Amino acid sequence: MEMEKKKVLEELKQKFPEKIKEISVQFGDESIIVESGSLLDVVQFLKNEPCSYSMLLDLTCVDYKGQEPRFEMVYHLYSLSNKQRLRIKARLAEKDLWIDSLTSLWKNANWLEREIYDMFGVHFKGHPDLRRIFMYEGFEGYPLRKDYPLRKRQPRIPLRK
């Protein structure tokens, strides 16, 4: 299984030499860093045969406040036939906060991307219905960013006492 994974990463590097920035291993997990503009091509290649990463496990975002570019999108893919996981990361700057949506490839990307939009404010190009999912309409701000204070409450109905 380790051999196949190495083959996959080699093929990937050959096919997209300029788009992939770095491949690293830490604590036993492999992760690839790509440019945000070329995410869709790389993921499309990984989903087809022979790599066949058929399942999108997870999609999340990390806010590195103080660094430029500030946000980092993290995708976890899983291949059922080869039993391997892979992590793909892409950096986004704060002024240019959009990335391609993966709803054309996997259906659960719909709700996952709505959650990232709700919590961080990242826009997804090509998403059919981008709205808030956890917080209510009328909520201002993006709660999981580092500059949103933990205890700032915005009540929906007037509270007593």
Added chain:
Amino acid sequence: MKGSFITTKFNYILGWARKFSLFHYPYVTACCGMEYMSVVSPHFDFDRFGAGWTRFSPRQSDMLVVVGTITQKSAPVLRTVYDQMTEPKWVIAFGTCAVSGGIYDNYAVVQGIDRIIPVDVYLPGCPPRPETVLNALIRLQEKIQKQEQEWRWKRRKY
């Protein structure tokens, strides 16, 4: 004005009738719901106190049991449910998250439901043991027994 013999006896019978035939509406949201389910099941029976069957409609119930965390998003829903209940009505706050927000002190959680509706009995615990719940029910029953008829409705202005 001191109560006369007839009105005290009447209040006593009214309290006795109300406290042993409570119909409750469980507004269940979170983990305390599991303890609620095990309170109504045969091991620790809710039914032997008269508060047996849940009425699944606020208009037909007279006790609202708020179980679990109430977030800012569901606060108007709780207020609507409470307003739809008919008098006389009582509220039990079940679990620490309903009493005071619990361990969640952040942007999304209401710090206690007494910021939205008036509460009669507070029941702390995360989640409370079933014996604690039955103790709270007995205290509510004592409170109902002591209430007199006119005074209660005059007090309820908010």
Added chain:
Amino acid sequence: MPTRIQKEARKESLLLNMGPSHPAMHGTIRIMLELDGERILNSEVEVGYLHRGFEKTCENRTYFNLLPYTDRLNYVSPLINNLGYVMTVEKMLGIEAPERAQYIRVIMSELSRVSDHLTCLAAIAMECGALTVLLYNMKAREFIWDVIESTTGARMTTSYIRIGGVRADLHPDYNAAIKKAIVETRKVLKDVHGLLDKNKIFLNRTRDIAVVSPETAISYGWTGPCLRSTGVYYDVRKAFPYAVYDRLDFEVPLGERGDNFDRYIVRMKEMEQSLRIIEQAMEKIPEPSSSQLMAKGIEPAEAIKASRAKKVEKKIRLSPNLEGSEKDKYKNILAKDKKYIVPPKEDTYTSIEGIINHFKFFMREHGIRPPKGEVYFSVEGGNGELGYYIVSDGTDKPYRLHLRAPCFHIVSALEEMIQGRYIADIIPTFGSTNMIGGELDR
């Protein structure tokens, strides 16, 4: 507030709101339906009524402090969430729990999984009208919770599994208690099989309703019993074995058609396999080094006074809350690394090194500080693959903690599952997805 369905609805259809306060004991979720008579034309699911800010709270707590928050995620199987978080941190630190602790972890996980499936099936059956099944399942669940309570101290939200091992050793009478729980659960399972398997009413309500094909399930990212009911073989315990699962022998049941009835049958069979795992683990668990109850000794206050004079090695009588975590049991239950575990109370009360270890563990900026980096680890939860993604920046608080909630992906398929069916089909469909509000909304 105009939601999507209100904007898109046709003029002659009826809009119905199944609001956040469900009579079904599922928690808070809102389904808005566009109906033509009783048939559903379109639907929209709104979640987020139990969003408690778990991820943001975890950025402000140390690694040890945030254990109670992880209990309250999937609250019907709390020990499995604990285990997932703890194994992720252990992967980052590179430590491993001793063998007896790993067997105890497996036993506790499987007990939680059985209680999760019992609750899910109780809810489905109750809403279809079979109230007896609810009462029987609750009765079996009480025996399981008794076993958990005698070891961990709490029935539900336990915070029992700690970094480096578990908090306390098993209770001395655990053998008899677990045997009784298994016997009662098997009786209840046999009764429920007899009540529901060939019951015409239950079959009419669940057979061939909400059929999901394997390709759809994979595209939605389903895992766990719902994915296995469509026929795809994926179980984290077999694909990436953790704790001692590779030494135990169990099967993974698969379904055929992917409808509601298959999801029910897969859960029933999984419960039987979990009971098998518990029996095997109880035979294979290594013997403890000492299995006495509390030592008879002097009170801690006197021991502190005596140790000021000279170093004293008398036995201390600890409070009954700490039963099971005495010093001589430590090598069974916790790893050897001093930096990552709470030191035993006998040391803390009687020697200087003990008290320094104690407060270096709990002080700010000290304690557990993993190296910089990120890690992802997953365990098999009651609903599927429960994964934790932690980013650490070298301090004692996690920089970012993200949870891969299994039922988030399953519920995102709900709109497609109920399209074109009757209102009455929503109830068993929604019940068989086993939505747990704490995990869905975090």
